[in-house]
Amino acid sequence: MKVNFNNRDPVYVQVVRYFKQQIATNMLEPGQEIPSRRELASELKINPNTVQRAYKEMEEAGLIYTERNLPSKITKDEKMLHSVREELIIEAVDSFVASVHSIQVPFEEVVAILKEKYEEVSDENKRGESND
Amino acid sequence: MKSYLKLTNFEIDRFFKIYLVLIAITVTVQIIGTIIVANDYMNRASRIMNEESLQTSAFIHNYGYFSLLNLMDSLWFFGPIAFCVAGLIFYTFFIWYRDWYGKNTFIYRLLMLPTSRLNVFFAKATAIFLMVLGLIALQLVLLYIEELIVELIVPLEFIQFTSIPQIMNAINSAYVVLFPKTFIEFILIYGTGLIAVFTLFTAILLERSYRWKGVLMGAGYCIVASGIFLSPVLISELSGNYYLYIGEIIILEVALGCIIIASSIWLSRFLLNKKITV
Amino acid sequence: MIEVHNIIKKFGRKQVLKGVNFTAKKGEITCLIGINGVGKTTIMNAIMALTPINKGSIQIDGKAIKKDTFDRITFIPDAITVLPHMTIEESMQFMRDYYKSWNDQRALELLSFFKLNPDEKIASLSKGNTAKVNLLLGLALDVDYVLMDEPFSGIDMFSREQIANVFTSHLIEDRGVIITTHEINDIEHLIDKVILLDDGVVIKQFNTEEMREVEGKSVVDVMREVYQS
Secondary structure, three states: OOOOOOOOOOHHHHHHHHHHHHHHOOOOOOOOEOOOHHHHHHHHOOOHHHHHHHHHHHHHHOOEEOOOOOOOEEOOOHHHHHHHHHHHHHHHHHHHHHHHHHOOOOHHHHHHHHHHHHHHHHHHHHHHHHHO | OHHHHHHHHHHHHHHHHHHHHHHHHHHHHHHHHHHHHHHHHHHHHHHHHHHOOOOHHHHHHHHOOEOHHHHHOOHHHHHHHHHHHHHHHHHHHHHHHHHHHOOOOHHHHHHOOOOOHHHHHHHHHHHHHHHHHHHHHHHHHHHHHHHHHHHHHOOHHHEOOOOHHHHHHHOOHHHHHOOOOOHHHHHHHHHHHHHHHHHHHHHHHHHHHHHHHHHHHHHHHHHHHHHHHHHHHHHHHHHOOOOOOHHHHHHHHHHHHHHHHHHHHHHHHHHHHHHOOO | OEEEEEEEEEEOOEEEEEEEEEEEOOOOEEEEEOOOOOOHHHHHHHHOOOOOOOEEEEEEOOEOOOHHHHHOEEEEOOOOOOOOOOEHHHHHHHHHHHOOOEOHHHHHHHHHHOOOOOOOEHHHOOHHHHHHHHHHHHHOEOOOEEEEEOOOOOOOHHHHHHHHHHHHOOOOOOOEEEEEEOOOOOOOOOOOEEEEEEOOEEEEEEEHHHHHHHHOOOHHHHHHHHHOO
């Protein structure tokens, strides 16, 4: 697990975002146990209080749940999982659109380049996988 | 109490190497001195007896017996004692300053121990006191050994045997400090020593608390303490009025000594708790 | 909670601390920042009653420090506090002898965490390892508060990393930590609270996450603002 934190966003927000990415890409599966506050703190080299805060936020948002004294687990709520994915996609597209828009590229041109680049990346990934 | 004993043991351990050096120097120099002084006497005796054709008894009559007192008047004997005294006086300062100025700042640890800081003070004082007593015990044993050595070199008819109590009666007054004749004297002499150590420690702590200003305060404290302690004697001597009997003066001195010790402890406790700076 | 209330400290005629106020909570890492000579070490010494203050008060969990408090709070200065001729093992024994709060199990854990050889003499340790022994002797005490003076200064990168790892491990768990530094980079993500000192006073104190959340500023951003204006 390796996260590059930036210094200007709250670290707990960055931790939550990191979990959402992991959930959206199925690196963390529904019902999977997550590390304890202490484990995650030493793994990410951040303050345990910050991890605590991130877990609290995720618990309140329904991303994770805790039964009695057992370790917290990723939610099994399909709707929630789906919305995490949606949220990440929309977030990414939003920032993409914002930067493309600021250099005033016509929509059709963007789509063409997007398609080309997307295929390139997918091919590379496929080649990478077959090489393994 | 447990911490105090552990700290005392610790302080003795820390000084032990230098202490062993002091002991080694004393033993070596005094024993070499004994051999030399005894040989000198015998050389002189045979030379004079030869030159003046004297019998042993005539020589002894004119020039005196050999006794340990011959040795004790020589530099061989009091040299190492003076050296040890100087060493211990030096260590009275060093025992504190090493903790501030040593390679590692041990004073941090000493002041952060979960025990009364006064225990550090008492442990250092006790260590010095025990080492003084140790050296005196060593000297008594050494005198006995020196007497045996003398007997090996000097024929018995030249020797005036002197037991340690006899020596104590005969020796010059400076050695009274080393070998008190009575228990009362012992208490008075070493009580005075203890007062001196406590007073010096307090002066050192004043310096450690107030630095340059503390040097003056420390010197002032020493002067006032010795002034008070010596006042009964000084007043009689200066005024020429000897109102008090010697016994009364002793009682007065004991009382004053207790006051000085108590005030040193009280002041040191205050300084260690409230004013000391690492 | 450690409460430092309006402390004033003079060295001769020079006022070094001109009324410093702050608190440090248990379970939080509080960082005192300021240029060298601003009085960070003096504040730590004052908290531990290692130097007198001219005015103000310092309380630890509502009480002034006394002898038993040293089993509840410890200070790790930037110089080692045991004797050079001791081995690491002997210095641990020394601590065990005097402190009720000494925790042998944790000491062993720290020993292996820092990869130290207990038979090595203090005098022969590298600078980095000396700093680690210093931390070991402090952190092996089961105390509520740990004060650390410049734990990262003058040591190599790998030792710095190892020491930073201590802060996120269970070795610090639930304690209150006050740390001084003039280099924030190693620990920016580790600290809860920052206290910026300048010219003998606290010029700003803030919670790091709050600062990022509300103003979108990193600790370094705030430092730049405060010190370069």
